[in-house]
Amino acid sequence: EPEVTQTPSHQVTQMGQEVILRCVPISNHLYFYWYRQILGQKVEFLVSFYNNEISEKSEIFDDQFSVERPDGSNFTLKIRSTKLEDSAMYFCASQEARETQYFGPGTRLLVL
Amino acid sequence: GQNIDQPTEMTATEGAIVQINCTYQTSGFNGLFWYQQHAGEAPTFLSYNVLDGLEEKGRFSSFLSRSKGYSYLLLKELQMKDSASYLCAVRDSGGGADGLTFGKGTHLIIQP
Numbered sequence: 001e002p003e004v005t006q007t008p009s010h011q012v013t014q015m016g017q018e019v020i021l022r023c024v025p026i027s028n029h030l031y032f033y034w035y036r037q038i039l040g041q042k043v044e045f046l047v048s049f050y051n052n053e054i055s056e057k058s059e060i061f062d063d064q065f066s067v068e069r070p071d072g073s074n075f076t077l078k079i080r081s082t083k084l085e086d087s088a089m090y091f092c093a094s095q096e097a098r099e100t101q102y103f104g105p106g107t108r109l110l111v112l
Numbered sequence: 113g114q115n116i117d118q119p120t121e122m123t124a125t126e127g128a129i130v131q132i133n134c135t136y137q138t139s140g141f142n143g144l145f146w147y148q149q150h151a152g153e154a155p156t157f158l159s160y161n162v163l164d165g166l167e168e169k170g171r172f173s174s175f176l177s178r179s180k181g182y183s184y185l186l187l188k189e190l191q192m193k194d195s196a197s198y199l200c201a202v203r204d205s206g207g208g209a210d211g212l213t214f215g216k217g218t219h220l221i222i223q224p
Contacts, residue, residue, distance in 0.1 A: 033211055043155060043199065045211030056211055091154055100145070101212060103154040 002026045004104035006092050012110045013082055021077045021107045023092030031095040032075045034067065035103075036060070036088040043091070049075065082111045114138045116215035118200050123221045124190055132185045132218045134200035145212060146174050146185045147199040155199055159185065187220075195222045 005024045013019050025032050034046040047057040047067055054067065064086075066078045075094075079086055089108050093101040115137045124130040136144070143162040147155035159167055161176035161183060173186040185198055197217040204210045 035211070042216045043201075043212075043214040045213065048211050058211065100157050100160055102157060103147075105154050 004092055004094050004102055006090075006104040006107050008107060009105065010108045010110075012112065015084060015111055016081050019079050019082055019109065021079075021090050021092075021109070023075045023077075023094075023104055024073050025075055025092065025094030026096070026102060027073070029094035029096045029102075031055075031101075032069070033093040033095070033101060034077045035091045035093065037091065037106075038085075038088045046077070079109075082109075084111050087111045114202055114204065114213040116200055116202060116213060118198075118215045118218045120216065121219045121221065123223060124187075126190055126192060126222055126224050128190050129186065129188050130190060130220065132187075132198050132200075132220065134183045134185070134215060136181050136183075136200070136202050136215075138181070138202055138204065138213075140204045141178060141202065142210065143203040144174075144176055144183050145201040145203070146172075146183075147201060147214075149197045149199055149217065151197075158198075190222050192222050192224070195220060 007022045032049040035043050037043045045058050047061045048055045064080050068076050087110050089106045091106045092104040095101045118134045145160050146158040148158050149155045159174035161174050166175045171188045176183045197219050199217045200215040201212040203212055
């Protein structure tokens with residue numbers, strides 16, 4: 001069964017550094033998403049991406065964040081100048097047409 | 113904006129039935145989802161309702177009343193492995209690229 005994959009599974013970085021989180025969505029899916037979940041809190045929507053551009057973004061997704069689909073398979077989230085409060089689990093999700101969103105296993109980001 | 117409420121924690125007995133309720137107040141509505149999340153893992157899709165009524169899928173059923181802003185997830189023949197958090201999420205009206213707004217989740221504890 002096709003699934004969303006994410007790398008790395010864990011990332012530790014120093015405050016102020018840049019990180020890139022990578023995702024490979026399910027191959028025939030058209031919509032791509034990033035969510036985050038701070039430990040013990042709810043899953044929060046960051047951004048959605050369709051037809052090679054951002055479709056929707058939340059208040060959390062400020063200028064510190066950017067997304068890219070550099071080729072036909074990868075979907076990346078870049079966080080510039082990380083802050084302590086960026087420590088969270090970051091989930092990528094993909095969706096075929098107007099169907100269900102399927103989540104990847106997540107990247108646990110720890111900012112020191 | 114969206115507001116989604118669900119109980120923080122519930123306890124049930126192995127083999128029994130449990131109903132997890134979710135109420136939502138939204139400016140728009142384009143579907144309600146239930147996900148299961150084990151600690152430290154990604155949300156896993158359980159069910160999707162966009163029209164009023166009951167959707168059944170094996171041991172899991174989900175009900176939606178759009179006029180009441182209400183949904184429930186029914187789990188039958190509970191097993192120990194059903195101990196997890198159950199997340200209610202709403203997709204806002206609009207295009208298929210809309211992100212999901214999640215509730216805080218209901219932590220379900222299954223006792224022998």
